[in-house]
Amino acid sequence: MITDVKAYHADKKDSQYLQDATKRLKQRLKGQGLLWTTLLADAGYSSGENYAFLEKENIISYIPQHGTYKGGPEGFIFFKEENYWLCPMEKKVTFRKRRMVKNSLQDDYLTKRSDCKNCPMKQKCIGKGFEKKIRITVYVDEYERNNKRVRSKYGRRMKGKRQSTVEPVFGTLTQFMGLRKINTIGIVGANKVMYMSATAYNLKKLLKFVSKKTGIMVNQAIICFSIVMNPFGLFNSFLST
Numbered sequence: 637m638i639t640d641v642k643a644y645h646a647d648k649k650d651s652q653y654l655q656d657a658t659k660r661l662k663q664r665l666k667g668q669g670l671l672w673t674t675l676l677a678d679a680g681y682s683s684g685e686n687y688a689f690l691e692k693e694n695i696i697s698y699i700p701q702h703g704t705y706k707g708g709p710e711g712f713i714f715f716k717e718e719n720y721w722l723c724p725m726e727k728k729v730t731f732r733k734r735r736m737v738k739n740s741l742q743d744d745y746l747t748k749r750s751d752c753k754n755c756p757m758k759q760k761c762i763g764k765g766f767e768k769k770i771r772i773t774v775y776v777d778e779y780e781r782n783n784k785r786v787r788s789k790y791g792r793r794m795k796g797k798r799q800s801t802v803e804p805v806f807g808t809l810t811q812f813m814g815l816r817k818i819n820t821i822g823i824v825g826a827n828k829v830m831y832m833s834a835t836a837y838n839l840k841k842l843l844k845f846v847s848k849k850t851g852i853m854v855n856q857a858i859i860c861f862s863i864v865m866n867p868f869g870l871f872n873s874f875l876s877t
Contacts, residue, residue, distance in 0.1 A: 708776075721770055
């Protein structure tokens with residue numbers, strides 16, 4: 637069942653629209669007396685900002701991390717309380733500033749030039765540079781908590797559920813419900829097309845459910861009617877077996 641659909645402009649990444657869609661859908665489900673606790677999505681919706689937002693909304697995320705997240709340089713140890721990294725040669729890479737980089741909040745860490753000047757690992761570590769630079773997202777903890785869930789046994793099960801129940805819906809919408817190409821002009825017209833496609837999909841699911849339920853009720857009514865007309869019919873059937 638499709639519970640939310642909306643067309644967006646293509647000027648942003650999918651991950652930048654997740655929070656808006658989540659707020660809208662959560663409010664709608666709440667109005668129906670439904671509690672939303674788990675969110676499944678592909679890596680296109682991965683970002684530290686989204687993980688932090690979902691935790692604040694008490695929604696458990698199962699979103700594979702995007703390939704740009706590395707979790708820190710190999711061989712370096714992070715000391716959270718003092719907020720610095722320690723390199724393999726036991727030199728500190730200290731915090732310098734926090735800034736926005738491509739719509740992502742990140743922390744910058746640098747070593748002292750004197751620490752790297754005569755280091756035997758300089759060429760391998762920084763090449764022709766003068767100091768070691770580490771730039772990492774401020775949402776490391778949120779990434780790690782999400783990644784731990786995704787890698788768990790239950791997380792792998794959730795991935796299978798997403799692939800078998802969520803993603804086929806997109807195939808149905810594009811192949812059979814007119815969403816392969818939207819020929820309208822403007823975002824308003826695009827939304828109308830999406831609303832109609834989602835409504836057609838939901839009506840088809842509803843009719844299938846109602847017809848199946850009706851068939852079961854008809855069969856039960858036939859059995860009850862036959863027993864009423866022939867009170868010994870059930871007993872005779874047992875004797876015949």
